Amino acid sequence: MHLVPEHDDTAAATPVVNRATAAKASGHLPPRRRRGLLFAVLVAGVTLALSGCQGKLSDGFLPNAVSDSGDRVTDLWVGSWIAVLAVGFITLGLILYAAIRFRKRKGDEGLPVQLRYNVPVEMLYTVVPVMMVAVFFYYTARDEAALTDTSKKPDVTISVVAKQWSWDFNYVDSNVHESGIHVNPSEPGAIAKMPTLYVPVNKRVEFVLNSRDVIHSFWVPSFMTKLDMLPGKTNILQIVPNQTGVFQGKCAELCGAYHSQMLFMVHIVSQADYDAEMKRLAAIGQTGFIPVDASREKMVPADAAKIPAQVRTGGN
Numbered sequence: 001m002h003l004v005p006e007h008d009d010t011a012a013a014t015p016v017v018n019r020a021t022a023a024k025a026s027g028h029l030p031p032r033r034r035r036g037l038l039f040a041v042l043v044a045g046v047t048l049a050l051s052g053c054q055g056k057l058s059d060g061f062l063p064n065a066v067s068d069s070g071d072r073v074t075d076l077w078v079g080s081w082i083a084v085l086a087v088g089f090i091t092l093g094l095i096l097y098a099a100i101r102f103r104k105r106k107g108d109e110g111l112p113v114q115l116r117y118n119v120p121v122e123m124l125y126t127v128v129p130v131m132m133v134a135v136f137f138y139y140t141a142r143d144e145a146a147l148t149d150t151s152k153k154p155d156v157t158i159s160v161v162a163k164q165w166s167w168d169f170n171y172v173d174s175n176v177h178e179s180g181i182h183v184n185p186s187e188p189g190a191i192a193k194m195p196t197l198y199v200p201v202n203k204r205v206e207f208v209l210n211s212r213d214v215i216h217s218f219w220v221p222s223f224m225t226k227l228d229m230l231p232g233k234t235n236i237l238q239i240v241p242n243q244t245g246v247f248q249g250k251c252a253e254l255c256g257a258y259h260s261q262m263l264f265m266v267h268i269v270s271q272a273d274y275d276a277e278m279k280r281l282a283a284i285g286q287t288g289f290i291p292v293d294a295s296r297e298k299m300v301p302a303d304a305a306k307i308p309a310q311v312r313t314g315g316n
Contacts, residue, residue, distance in 0.1 A: 067223045076139060140315050157308065159311045164212075167183055178196065184259065191265060194265050220248070231297035249266050
């Protein structure tokens with residue numbers, strides 16, 4: 001009886017498989033091509049991310065700062081990145097050195113000598129991070145104290161009231177106001193309809209920040225500083241704008257369905273132009289103030305005292 005084997009183990013019956021052909025047939029790329037594709041995707045991603053940055057390399061790709069606080073934030077940001085990149089390069093160098101110096105060589109058998117601990121290296125890995133954190137903490141605390149300092153006498157005081165989803169501005173010294181309405185930025189002429197905040201250049205402006213309903217956040221990206229606006233509470237921010245121009249402000253705290261449309265325009269102008277705008281608001285009948293205490297939350301007494309009395313209730 002002739003038996004036919006289930007598997008033919010002869011050399012002639014064993015097919016020779018080309019790796020590239022097999023990879024193509026299976027739909028998988030060879031390792032080299034996969035690495036090349038991964039690198040290309042990484043480069044494209046980094047390029048796309050950097051293309052969205054407004055600034056330049058010397059400013060850490062931050063927007064152009066137009067205030068004294070912006071310059072301070074930029075210096076802290078750039079200094080932090082320099083320190084982080086230096087540590088990163090040193091760490092990468094040590095990794096590459098270890099990978100090359102202690103790689104397995106031809107003829108090596110078994111595992112190399114295993115060390116349970118290395119006291120100098122472990123001390124280094126403990127002391128250096130602690131020192132880095134301490135340095136970062138010192139400079140961050142120093143700059144935060146300067147950014148939130150409101151001890152200096154302001155030249156101009158503006159009460160800013162956030163509401164879903166727009167802004168009210170009370171110009172305390174000029175006894176005028178502007179009341180904003182919600183504007184869809186995609187509609188024609190949206191910029192002209194947005195509430196507009198005027199501030200004089202090279203003057204210390206104090207913003208008294210309150211919310212009428214939920215948590216908002218006052219943010220002008222070019223100021224490089226933002227501050228939350230809490231219902232029933234009062235926060236105060238002082239800024240010295242140092243460049244004229246038109247900039248955009250927005251809410252930086254998720255505050256509801258139209259949070260992304262809670263925008264306003266900021267005009268940094270000369271003192272003469274600022275005075276002219278105050279006269280214009282008075283001429284069109286926008287005198288007096290919009291009351292801050294007309295809100296959902298009852299004001300905390302200590303925080304209510306921080307608001308100029310006439311603005312608190314809307315009285316003249």
